Amino acid sequence: MNALFARHALLPEGWRADVLLEWDERGDLTGVRAGAEGPAGVERADYVLPGMTNLHSHAFQRAMAGLVEKAGDTQDSFWTWRELMYRFAGRITPEQMEAVASQLHVECLRHGYTGICEFHYVQRDPDGELYANPAETALRIAEASRQSGIGLTLLPVMYSFAGFGEQPLKPAQRRFRTDPELVLRIVDKLESLRGPQLEVGAAPHSLRAASSGQLRELVAAMPAGRPLHIHIAEQQLEVQQCLEATGMRPVDYLMNAVEVDARWCLVHATHLSEGETAALAASGAVAGLCPTTEANLGDGLFPLTPYIAAGGVFGIGSDSHVSQSPVEELRWLEYGQRLARQQRNVAVDEECRDVGTWLWRQALRGGAQASGRAVGSLAAGRRADLLVLDSAHPNLDGLEVDEVLGRFLFCGNDNLVRDVLAGGQWVVRDGRHMAQDGIARRYTQAVRALRSM
16 A cells, blocks of 8 residues: 555645555555544654755766865855866766766755756767767756656756857857757657656756847747746846846846746846845746855855745755755755844744744745646645654654754754655665665766766
């Protein structure tokens, strides 16, 4: 029987007791019933949460995480980090990309992500030529997700220019070169993979890498309802360059170029004016926040408080993968606001005053929307994606149920995720992924080869 009986489960309406969860062979929840009797022979758990979506990933960067933390001769920034990343991206093979992505997916699953959105821009070979199949590297990411069991939204990236004003790409960017036609070819090549565990959208890389005409062309040609993601307003220099080139700030410029609606995820959106903050919230698009990467790169802090007040939707992602934990992303989202505002308990609203619960539920909503998949809640018709917390851990001992998410997010660094169900399959048991050892071996071999090149 595909079922789990939860003493406490976080449902769309909040925590509920004695919840019977059932799912079918496709991996969809067919029944979620609170106040139920626990059937004989059905596995039991104390605390069950919906699995989180990681809405922004560059999988290959997992292999370089933690290796670029040495100061250079000049003041380091996102832009100096980017040059190091380019050198790394220039070497990685499709086989190595698959091995690195598989390891990343295992780590994400173990920490509570059950889905991931791959903002995928390494499309060409190291010489800048297309592979025989233009979707070669994207297919490697899809295979990694199949091996790990994580849900996937693949976002082939449009990357045509090196900067505002349609500057030609630099040699280090030759593997990224795409235009609307090529992105649509890749999307078409991936069409047969679409299903409950895999969606396909597209991603203009940024306003500096795609023209307004290209944006309109790509958006118009994409199938209806598909996710659309874009990097935007991540650094102050980007905002300044956009103003100089267009006379407009980035979010204003994007909204002037295309209709921004609920299909869109604006990744980072760190540096917004008051008007842009309100406009983004009103659009229904998702703000894709990646606090550990934004901190690692020195980007800045998103204007969360006014965005919350305006009813904006947000989700979280691990981006460059200096962390693979949704707990750490949400913790630093809140802590960054506390430091900036010099106050406590910022991320709440009038209906929910518990920070941990509010953050988890809001990030579930935004991540699900950005992924374009039926995830984000424990409800019939949604994917059977859930986390079982380790109720035997001292951090969860003797709690009232409304204290659980506060402890989960804000107490210590032990991973409190014990078991993970993704698409109706148990992929993590007792903290270990079912294919953890073999995937780790392939990852180690790939990274050793990369470092020796």
